[in-house]
Amino acid sequence: MTVTRLSLDARRAPAATEAERRTRELETLHALSRAIAELLGERDVVERALQTVVDMGWFACGEAFLHGPAGLEPVAVGLCPYERVEACPLRSELQIDVEAVLREGHPRHDGTWHLVPIGGRALLALSGARDVSPSFLANVTELVAGALKRTQLHDRLAEKEAQRSRLLQALLTAQEEERGRISRDLHDQIGQALTALLLGLDRNLEHPDPASLARLKELASITLGDVRRIALDLRPSVLDELGLEAAVRRYARDVHERYGLDVAVLVTLPTRLPRQEETVLYRAVQEALTNVVRHAKATSVSVVATKGGSSVRLVIEDDGVGFDPDALAPAEMIGLLGMRERLELLGGSLRIESAPGAGCTVHARLPVR
Ligand SMILES: Nc1ncnc2c1ncn2[C@@H]1O[C@H](COP(=O)(O)OP(=O)(O)O)[C@@H](O)[C@H]1O
Numbered sequence: 001m002t003v004t005r006l007s008l009d010a011r012r013a014p015a016a017t018e019a020e021r022r023t024r025e026l027e028t029l030h031a032l033s034r035a036i037a038e039l040l041g042e043r044d045v046v047e048r049a050l051q052t053v054v055d056m057g058w059f060a061c062g063e064a065f066l067h068g069p070a071g072l073e074p075v076a077v078g079l080c081p082y083e084r085v086e087a088c089p090l091r092s093e094l095q096i097d098v099e100a101v102l103r104e105g106h107p108r109h110d111g112t113w114h115l116v117p118i119g120g121r122a123l124l125a126l127s128g129a130r131d132v133s134p135s136f137l138a139n140v141t142e143l144v145a146g147a148l149k150r151t152q153l154h155d156r157l158a159e160k161e162a163q164r165s166r167l168l169q170a171l172l173t174a175q176e177e178e179r180g181r182i183s184r185d186l187h188d189q190i191g192q193a194l195t196a197l198l199l200g201l202d203r204n205l206e207h208p209d210p211a212s213l214a215r216l217k218e219l220a221s222i223t224l225g226d227v228r229r230i231a232l233d234l235r236p237s238v239l240d241e242l243g244l245e246a247a248v249r250r251y252a253r254d255v256h257e258r259y260g261l262d263v264a265v266l267v268t269l270p271t272r273l274p275r276q277e278e279t280v281l282y283r284a285v286q287e288a289l290t291n292v293v294r295h296a297k298a299t300s301v302s303v304v305a306t307k308g309g310s311s312v313r314l315v316i317e318d319d320g321v322g323f324d325p326d327a328l329a330p331a332e333m334i335g336l337l338g339m340r341e342r343l344e345l346l347g348g349s350l351r352i353e354s355a356p357g358a359g360c361t362v363h364a365r366l367p368v369r
């Protein structure tokens, strides 16, 4: 990290009376809280804290440290005439292990130095104290610790926001890809079958042939099955007409017929759920079962949906190869993250329980309005 050299004004005279000292303490805390109230970077916060306590006449000089990748690192020093921080005669007196002070979490006084750890993240090393009371230092620490916590929350929120937008992008791409796949299915599979059917019927109109007609009938029946499957993948009408249980059973039967996987379904919901909730739960089942088919090498899987209190719990458990969810980067789990995103949009949550060799259980929870 580069070290900022602050231009400090430490010429202010020490307070003459107790009342004056108290007033200046309050002024300092006020100035400090105003100065750091809207700062968004940890570094800015500790720099301003150092600047304020020196400028208000409490210390002659100082350094601010922040926790970085290589431990506690100096990020700002007072107006220092020395090219290298280490060359400052004050600094050479600072023999204490600042890391240890940060770990212990209590301020320490050593020679001309006050070492003030802040919230496990930062440390102010202040030199040349002028009539500083421990309670005042504690107040300063509390203010700065609060501001640091706020910057961390802000960073986490910003990171979460960025992650959301990456996920949204990935979901949109996945949606476009799915549309492309459906369009190809319709064109290649259904289109070709209907063309063959038309040609065959034409031939039969000229020279009727019962054997050929029987083949054409079979082709029509297979094509009808394909159309049903595509429609089922898109949005089964049974979900709207009969609800989640019927739609999940239908999907489970389809998975069993297509892939030979045993799917046990237990849905005990007293009433129909609102359309959005049914859709989100159905998509979760669809994604989880698709994952079982694609990745799990399982022999059986169960889908259980129950109502408990004011929410629905959905558990999909398979006996397959399992995986380590923590080992996946967000880009490798678009399906699972999309499932989580849709559930969270309606106030729900998702938990994946899996380990290599131990199957996988997907727990979804959704509050019901
Ligand atoms: N039931 C499961 N059994 C084993 N591995 C799974 C299971 N579900 C998900 N996975 C693993 O998690 C990864 C992420 O799943 P997902 O986000 O749905 O993405 P995708 O299915 O497109 O690969 C999968 O690639 C797979 O490695």
Ligand SMILES: [Mg+2]
Pocket (backbone or CB within 6 Å): 287, 290, 291, 335, 336
């Ligand atoms: Mg998937």
